[in-house]
Amino acid sequence: MKQTYKKIPMPVRYVINTLLFVAFLIVGLSLIQSGVITKYYTKVLMLIGINIILTVSLNIATGYLGQLPLGHAGFMAVGAYTAAIFMTRSGLDASVSFPIGLVLGALMAGLVGVLIGIPALRLKGDYLAIITLGFGEIIRVVLLNIDSVLGFKLTYGAASLKGIPKETNFLNTFLCVGIACLLIHTMMKSRHGRAILSVRENEIAAESCGINLTYYKVLGFAASAVFAGLAGALYAGYLGILNPSSFGFMKSIEILVMVVLGGMGSMVGSVLSATVLTAVPELLRAFSEYRMILYSLLLITVMIFKPSGLMGQYDFSLSRMLEHVFNQKPAREKTNHKAGEKNG
């Protein structure tokens, strides 16, 4: 090669992405302020945001770590209830207690993730799926019945935890989505992220290279739980009422469907599929009864024509795209640089 491939230096990449993020935020906020995006669409956008966080977080465990946990709704429930109980009990002003609740929810879910991860991750494949499913259900059943064990009202069980301040709005959802995506992205680009990927590719090879399997599995699992907890806390502030039945097995499956549809191991795929799968049932409201059929048809169609998910393992990078454009102009003949795409 005569000419070296021009690369955009690292700080510039971050600046580009930050600018883009802020631009999106400002556009979104101004559209909401001016009423172009109505309250209804704002609600749908918030739900999309919450589902994006859920999907990218499960993507850590499923896509990057290569495990199949089926108890993701459980971690979401832990985050949601922790935040909700803190917000309703702390006596602080809602604008103060909500950010604290978000952090607490995420941390508590992470803690539960570690506790569950240590025994559960000794298993693989189907067995891991079953045991995480079991733990997810245990979390739900505990939330449902803990009051009668404790003897005082904590989660209010089946009667629902009510009166949670509705603090979730477009701004804080958007920020949380940004933070979650950024943290997951940087983690996956780091040494720890590469170790997690190596566990997915081949456990024996990874172990023989000196990678502590248990440590990295639990790390990935806990990171996944942390962000699920964050999403749960946002969900609590969105809904204003929590019932353990919202966090059942089907919720876990719903999130898993989003991950698989987007492509396991692709963050942009997760974001895209969470957006599409949340928006589609709402957009199809006009078709009333038929909307659930259309939703299922869409899922089936994608899975038939694109079994690896919408994006496979491809991850979108704006900087890489820009680099591609810059480098193509002077050197047209260079075609061998494909952006690491390996879909099936």
Place this chain on the structure above:
Amino acid sequence: MKKLLSIALVAMMALSALAGCAAPVATDTSASDASAADAAQPAASGETIKVGILGPHTGDYAVYGLAVKNGAQLYIDQVNAAGGINGKQIETIVYDNKGDSTEAITAFTRMVDEGITALIGDVLSGNTIAVVGEANPINMPMITASATAVGATYNADTDTVYTNVFRSCFIDPFQGEKMAQYAAEKLGAKTAAVLTMTGDDYSVGLADAFKAKCAEVGINVVADEGYSKGDVDFKAQLTNILATAPDVIFCPNYYQDDGMIVTQARELGLTSTFLGGDGWAGVSAYASAADLEGSYFCSAYAPGSTDAVKKFEADYTAAYGADTLNMFAATAYDAAQILVAALTKAEASGAATGSDEYKQAVIDAIKTEGPSVVGITSETGYTFDEHNNPIKSAVIMTLTDGVETFKEMY
């Protein structure tokens, strides 16, 4: 080839998402059933009064949601056919929430964006409480025909009444108390067993009230069993109950479960009388006539009891068939009656339709006009207590030859 197709697919989906964002409200104004509803409406001219109807029209609880939708729609169609209110037609905006609180909130917000002035709904208690959280800050008048949880109109923790929310059904504790009293006075029961769905507010609410009342009226609760949502085998709990041989078994659950429970109890040789709450309505399709014979449940609606009820039933069956004709169709019909009376009053006040004063006028009018509404589930009118619950007597229903028949008012 495959790649091309998939790219086209992705593009289509992305486009559809964008298209939806661009033209949100203009596309449809009435997502209601085109079948009977629109045919009955004469060409609406000029202004309309928009009323939302929200509930689970698909999924596990569709029987309730559809009954509420049809019942309310039936009355509104009748009003529209007679010329509407103040020359204005009532336009219904109907959305499905699948029984999911998250969807209930988005659907409700969409209705608000589309300009509803009042809401009939939500249907399930949990969903209703979630919607109240959205509706209370904007003072949206709400009448629920089926949310029986106390929390829908009153927050016990902060002792606040949600002044914008009313209901045309009665509340959970009321049903439990009535059934305990009925068991003691009319059935002469001395011992009772309770079988509840532990994950359910409705079931637990009724059971708690029943147990509390039992202690008062001298019934000994000898067995208190629970099961989880989705269970289909109740033999373990029923065997425990069988050992105590109670006079009555209070089973305040939804009809599918009740049907299975009764069938399995009879298989085990349990002969006790079953008692239930209004969730039993529709149970006759889920257990055999012989097994159900002699069970009692409390309801808000007595089929075929008066001429007004008979006329309602005939109209309902003509428009929607008999499949969803149950108690909540009747309470929804009443809810629509109360709402129309209130809207008429609010129209007379001269406030602009949909404005804040208008909504407040509707809320005030529900309280003042309610007592004069002769409903089909409450002939004495709808007087609301301090928690916006209607004051009315319960209907005791019994099962004879597999038919849910009216026993008495109690």
